[in-house]
Amino acid sequence: MDVTLDTEQDTLAFGARIAAVLRPGDVLTLVGDLGAGKTTLARGLIQSRLGDIDVPSPTYTLVQTYDWGEVELWHCDLYRMEAPDDALELGLLDAMGEEIVLLEWPDRLGALLPDDALSIDIAFDGEGRTVTLKGFEGRNV
Ligand SMILES: Nc1ncnc2c1ncn2[C@@H]1O[C@H](COP(=O)(O)OP(=O)(O)OP(=O)(O)O)[C@@H](O)[C@H]1O
Numbered sequence: 192m193d194v195t196l197d198t199e200q201d202t203l204a205f206g207a208r209i210a211a212v213l214r215p216g217d218v219l220t221l222v223g224d225l226g227a228g229k230t231t232l233a234r235g236l237i238q239s240r241l242g243d244i245d246v247p248s249p250t251y252t253l254v255q256t257y258d259w260g261e262v263e264l265w266h267c268d269l270y271r272m273e274a275p276d277d278a279l280e281l282g283l284l285d286a287m288g289e290e291i292v293l294l295e296w297p298d299r300l301g302a303l304l305p306d307d308a309l310s311i312d313i314a315f316d317g318e319g320r321t322v323t324l325k326g327f328e329g330r331n332v
């Protein structure tokens with residue numbers, strides 16, 4: 192499924208649509224070049240449930256966690272993670288499959304990335320963006 196997002200507001204609103212279909216244990220990869228809108232989408236997703244809170248990019252912390260009802264939501268930016276094994280130290284391997292985990296730069300995990308991860312690819316498209324979803328079959332996005 193492809194969706195066109197013309198503005199930042201559209202990306203935030205699309206994040207809210209994704210929030211509504213996520214389940215505990217989901218791993219969602221957010222893929223796209225620098226500045227594509229991965230953090231913006233995550234921000235819309237998180238704020239749709241938690242209100243107008245600050246959702247910083249986890250550029251340096253690598254992980255930010257949020258209360259998500261019965262589980263936590265982990266927002267991760269792995270750009271600066273040097274080796275896949277560092278995910279162990281972050282607790283990310285335990286979180287995946289239990290909590291809801293959003294991953295920017297999921298390629299840093301190498302073979303540790305679960306096969307059944309949902310994915311959203313964000314591509315620059317003129318002034319806006321096009322997103323491509325994979326793995327959302329049976330979910331009413
Ligand atoms: N649909 C859209 N159309 C136009 N601009 C957008 C759209 N969605 C987001 N943007 C803008 O694009 C930029 C995206 O920044 P953001 O930090 O979300 O990117 P990122 O993919 O997380 O980058 P990084 O790889 O550095 O983490 C922001 O300036 C935002 O306003």
Ligand SMILES: [Mg+2]
Pocket residue numbers: 229230231248268295
């Ligand atoms: Mg980002």
